[in-house]
Amino acid sequence: xxxxxxxxxxxxxxxxxxxxxxxxxxxxxxxxxxxxxxxxxxxxxxxxxxxxxxxxxxxxxxxxxxxxxxxxxxxxxxxxxxxxxxxxxxxxxxxxxxxxxxxxxxxxxxxxxxxxxxxxxxxxxxxxxxxxxxxxxxxxxxxxxxxxxxxxxxxxxxxxxxxxxxxxxxxxxxxxxxxxxxxxxxxxxxxxxxxxxxxxxxxxxxxxxxxxxxxxxxxxxxxxxxxxxxxxxxxxxxxxxxxxxxxxxxxxxxxxxxxxxxxxxxxxxxxxxxxxxxxxxxxxxxxxxxxxxxxxxxxxxxxxxxxxxxxxxxxxxxxxxxxxxxxxxxxxxxxxxxxxxxxxxxxxxxxxxxxxxxxxxxxxxxxxxxxxxxxxxxxxxxxxxxxxxxxxxxxxxxxxxxxxxxxxxxxxxxxxxxxxxxxxxxxxxxxxxxxxxxxxxxxxxxxxxxxxxxxxxxxxxxxxxxxxxxxxxxxxxxxxxxxxxxxxxxxxxxxxxxxxxxxxxxxxxxxxxxxxxxxxxxxxxxx
Numbered sequence: 401x402x403x404x405x406x407x408x409x410x411x412x413x414x415x416x417x418x419x420x421x422x423x424x425x426x427x428x429x430x431x432x433x434x435x436x437x438x439x440x441x442x443x444x445x446x447x448x449x450x451x452x453x454x455x456x457x458x459x460x461x462x463x464x465x466x467x468x469x470x471x472x473x474x475x476x477x478x479x480x481x482x483x484x485x486x487x488x489x490x491x492x493x494x495x496x497x498x499x500x501x502x503x504x505x506x507x508x509x510x511x512x513x514x515x516x517x518x519x520x521x522x523x524x525x526x527x528x529x530x531x532x533x534x535x536x537x538x539x540x541x542x543x544x545x546x547x548x549x550x551x552x553x554x555x556x557x558x559x560x561x562x563x564x565x566x567x568x569x570x571x572x573x574x575x576x577x578x579x580x581x582x583x584x585x586x587x588x589x590x591x592x593x594x595x596x597x598x599x600x601x602x603x604x605x606x607x608x609x610x611x612x613x614x615x616x617x618x619x620x621x622x623x624x625x626x627x628x629x630x631x632x633x634x635x636x637x638x639x640x641x642x643x644x645x646x647x648x649x650x651x652x653x654x655x656x657x658x659x660x661x662x663x664x665x666x667x668x669x670x671x672x673x674x675x676x677x678x679x680x681x682x683x684x685x686x687x688x689x690x691x692x693x694x695x696x697x698x699x700x701x702x703x704x705x706x707x708x709x710x711x712x713x714x715x716x717x718x719x720x721x722x723x724x725x726x727x728x729x730x731x732x733x734x735x736x737x738x739x740x741x742x743x744x745x746x747x748x749x750x751x752x753x754x755x756x757x758x759x760x761x762x763x764x765x766x767x768x769x770x771x772x773x774x775x776x777x778x779x780x781x782x783x784x785x786x787x788x789x790x791x792x793x794x795x796x797x798x799x800x801x802x803x804x805x806x807x808x809x810x811x812x813x814x815x816x817x818x819x820x821x822x823x824x825x826x827x828x829x830x831x832x833x834x835x836x837x838x839x840x841x842x843x844x845x846x847x848x849x850x851x852x853x854x855x856x857x858x859x860x861x862x863x864x865x866x867x868x869x870x871x872x873x874x875x876x877x878x879x880x881x882x883x884x885x886x887x888x889x890x891x892x893x894x895x896x897x898x899x900x901x902x903x904x905x906x907x908x909x910x911x912x913x914x915x916x917x918x919x920x921x922x923x924x925x926x927x
Contacts, residue, residue, distance in 0.1 A: 403467055405449035405459045412448070412466070422469050426462075427455035432718050503527050574713050578743020581642070581728040582713050588635050589705045591739035596698050599625050603698075606691040615687050622694070623677045630670065631738040632701070636663045639708075641841040642731040643716055646724045648851060655712060657855050662704060664854045669697040722749055731841035734832075819906040820894075821849045825865060828903075837887055837908050849904075868893035869901050879911075886912045 403412075413420055423430040430451075446454075452462040507520055507527070576583045602625065606618055640663065644656040673694055681687045720728075726748035792803035802810075811818060811831045817838065818831040827847050830840040849865075850858050867873040868891075876891040892905040 403448070403463050405447060405452075405463070407448045407463075409446045409448065409451050416470055416474065418473055419466065419469065422466075423451075423455075426465065427457065429455045435714070435718055574709070574717055576717070577746040579729075579746035581638075581725060581732055582717060583746065584732065584737065584740065584742040585635065585638065585713065586709060587740045587742070588738045589709065592632065592635070592701070592705065595625065595629060595739070596702060599629070599694070599698055603691045603695050606687050615681075615684060619677060619681055619687060619690075622690075623674070626670065626674055626677070626694075632670075633667070634736045634738040636667075637735050637839055637841075638728075638732050639663075639712075641735060641839070642728045642843045643712070645843040645847045645851070646720055646728065647716060648847070650719045650724075652715065652719055655715075656851075659704075659707065659712065661855045662700070664856065666697065666700050666704065669693075669700070673697065727843060731843045734841045735839055815909065817906075817908040820903055821865075821906070822903040823869075823901055825849050827852060837882075837910060864891055865904060868904055871899075871901075884912075885910050886915055 420433060423433055448462060448466075449459045452459045455462065457465075503523075507524055510520055574582050574586070578587075599622070602618060602622055606615070606622075640660055644660065647656055673690070676690055676693075681690055729748055732742075792805055794801040794803055795807070812833050814831065814833075816831075817833055817836050818829075819827065819840065820829040822828050825848055827844050827849050830844065832840070844852055850861060853861050864873070864876045867876075874893045878889045880887050880889070888909045888911045890907045892907065893901060894903045894905050896902050
């Protein structure tokens with residue numbers, strides 16, 4: 401087996417298992433490799449070049465140490481293309497993943513055609529017996545990009561989780577102190593499980609109802625419990641706006657898109673259930689059907705808890721660094737908490753809780769440097785009864801001069817929510833108003849806008865941006881009804897004086913009260 405910067409760590413450990421203990425003793429950073437979840441996810445995709453960087457070694461230094469250890473334990477290291485071909489399982493050294501992808505797509509097609517799930521499960525298990533969850537997620541993302549409907553890929557996601565279930569069961573749940581974002585998410589899951597159990601007990605009573613009064617009472621209780629269950633939105637938003645951007649910045653992209661799509665399925669089902677209850681179920685048969693559908697949604701939510709705690713959260717703990725968790729902590733406070741109050745035992749290390757922490761491409765340049773142009777300016781001496789104020793440079797605008805603080809205050813006091821995406825489709829700003837219609841958190845800054853939308857709507861986002869960039873359109877306008885409010889959403893192409901496209905401005909406004917206006921109210925009528 402040839403050793404070079406592109407050599408796969410997974411293939412290396414597969415061929416020379418004794419290297420695991422050797423690497424763990426080589427660098428404290430390599431102790432993570434003892435975690436089997438990490439070895440079967442992120443480490444499976446890592447090259448020796450990436451491993452060396454993680455361990456604080458040069459690539460040449462790491463390769464030389466590995467070579468010496470192999471030669472000491474098992475003799476000279478093999479070199480040459482033939483060895484690579486043998487290791488890959490393909491003549492000519494072609495990656496086996498090419499064949500796996502084709503077979504994977506065929507399994508999905510057969511699922512779509514109504515094939516026998518048990519038989520397909522066997523085929524799938526045989527296909528992935530030497531493949532970890534991360535590669536499966538990557539294959540899933542590839543078939544999505546090649547046009548396979550997400551609905552079919554989500555079925556495959558459930559299939560591969562069931563196949564790995566036995567292996568995942570032996571994994572210990574993540575253990576972190578109270579206050580850590582993972583601890584908070586898991587505490588929310590425990591509260592959620594209690595709520596799910598309460599709902600399931602109620603659903604068991606509904607099909608047996610005979611008296612109309614009893615049916616109405618139970619359906620009213622179901623409605624109240626579903627209102628409580630709607631708190632799950634905060635839980636999912638923390639994952640989408642905090643964990644997912646950071647995982648993407650660390651190169652983990654597959655699981656996030658599929659998981660977000662399942663979030664949206666759950667959201668849609670819960671919304672439909674609430675609508676059905678509002679329509680007043682009239683018969684025991686209709687109530688029984690409603691109970692059956694509710695039970696299916698509860699199972700989707702239960703399955704998501706399993707995927708979080710057995711795959712997503714362990715992977716996140718291994719991949720994300722302390723500064724990442726500091727950002728998650730700050731962002732989760734803005735989104736809020738579902739059913740629980742977080743502990744205080746864990747706090748970000750000193751110096752890591754500042755909003756200037758970087759994440760992903762573009763955050764450092766757009767987020768920190770532009771945040772306050774005079775951050776290090778000296779304080780103005782206090783006058784009697786006042787606090788010292790920091791000098792802020794006036795910024796020359798086309799029609800006036802304002803400080804960065806004044807600009808920020810103006811934007812956050814407008815009766816609209818604003819988000820701005822630059823010409824490279826990177827989110828660089830949102831107005832942090834008190835009552836945002838669509839929640840945002842700092843994790844969105846520096847993220848590609850396509851990754852900030854549910855997968856099912858990304859194609860429309862791309863169509864709008866493409867039309868703006870080509871100069872075909874300047875505005876895209878939509879309106880929706882949400883939680884009894886009428887929401888007006890507009891996207892504007894932003895161009896400079898030379899007509900060059902510089903970005904997209906999103907403006908959202910609750911116009912419920914405006915639509916209800918009648919007659920006139922003049923300035924002199926103000927009270």
